[in-house]
Amino acid sequence: MLLEFEKPIAELEEKLHDMKQLAQTNDVDVSETVKSLQQKIEKLKKETFQNLTRWQRVQLSRHPERPYTLDYIYEITDEFIEIHGDRNVKDDKAMVGGFASIDGQTVMMIGQQKGRNTKQRQTRNFGMANPEGYRKALRLMRMAEKFNKPIVCLIDTPGAYPGLEAEERGQGEAIARNIKEMFMLKVPVICVIIGEGASGGAIGIGIGDRVLMMENTWYSVISPESCSSILWRSWEYKEQAAEALKLTANDMIGNKLIDGIIKEPLGGAHTDMKGASKELKKEILKYIKDLNKVSVEDRIDQRIEKFSAMGAYAS
Missing domain, CATH: 4.10.860 (DNA Excision Repair, Uvrb; Chain A)
Structure with missing residues (x-):
């Protein structure tokens, strides 16, 4: 395509x-x-x-050949053991995770997974996790904390699943609990937006000591199409909405909402998955090494301060 x-x-x-x-x-x-x-x-x-315009970056982030979470995991890790289930409802296929080894460094990898074809997309629910997906992610984070292993979250979702059953099972509570618990994790947490980073679906696994974005990704409270449909009652103004939302990696770092940008091969990650994976791996290992030098107490304090300093408000 x-x-x-x-x-x-x-x-x-x-x-x-x-x-x-x-x-x-x-x-x-x-x-x-x-x-x-x-x-x-x-x-x-x-x-x-x-x-590229902001809308074109959004298009690149959704490219059907773009690497997904499991593509990166299998490319950058020497071994990966997937762990299933939230021990409450079921195993949400839209959220994947497990222990992995990266050049001898054991980490807990967690992320949303989309599908390549119609059947996979239905199985993975288009990368939109249900409450049990976020509860599974939290279970894995606590497991990583128990064994003192760093956590790496790869974010790629159009949003948390907005269905009636998801709301009945506590979608909002599950995301809110993840946010609260991630602030207090005693191990290093690195979050990387590798595709789409939309709304609570992204922030539900997006509280980290370092939050990074790959070059051709977006991160926003709402998608351009949804923003357009609310403001203009039509999806036709999605390009204007993307410009107004300022959702690209350059916008995010300019507003001090992320900590760094991971360069992609010329043409986008889908043109050279190995090159993109190499950059991702390098950044993950670099930040793990840096964060391991900081004490647990200081790391938690800095994490809280970082997110508390975001945005503007009037008392």
């Missing part, structure tokens, strides 16, 4: 491919032309991805 702004690049890449095939078939030297076209593609890529 190609996004609209990717099409000019794809056309040039197709021409390059045809030219290489032609040269190979007819034994013609087109090295200079190929080099020139490669330079043109590289230049166009840089110009395109350096000047």
Whole structure:
């Protein structure tokens, strides 16, 4: 699948491919032309991805080929043991987690998981967790705390599931409890938005000592489409809504709502999953090392102060 702004690049890449095939078939030297076209593609890529609008970043975060939580987990870890269930209702497939080893460092990995095809999307509920998903996440966090292992949360959700049954089982309470408990965790907590970071669905596993965003992701209290439908009674104004929401990684770091941005390969994480995973792994290990140097009491105090300082209010 190609996004609209990717099409000019794809056309040039197709021409390059045809030219290489032609040269190979007819034994013609087109090295200079190929080099020139490669330079043109590289230049166009840089110009395109350096000047993306906020809505285009949202589109990239939802790209169907973009790596999901389990893709990153299997790529950056040496071993991963998934743990299931909230020990209360059931195992929510939209929320995954378990112990993993990253270069010898044991961590608890937790995150929302979307699906690649129709069946997987239904099974994973499009990455929208029910209350039991957040309760499972909290169970795993407490387990990590018990064994003194750092926690890494990978956030990628269009929001917590808003269904009637989810509300009956205490969706709001589950998210609120996670927020409260995550402030007091005694182990280092690193949260990374790897795709969509929407509303309470994201913040339910988003309270950390370090909150990071990958370059082409978004983080907001509401999606552009929902914002547009509330303000303009139509989804047609989603691009204007995205601009008004200021939801990109650059916006978030400018407003001091996150602690860092993880660079993605040129063209987005979906064009080079291994490259994107390498950057993610490097940042996770770096911050774990830094946070381990801070005492438990200071780490909790700093975590609380960080989130308390966000926003503006009048007494």
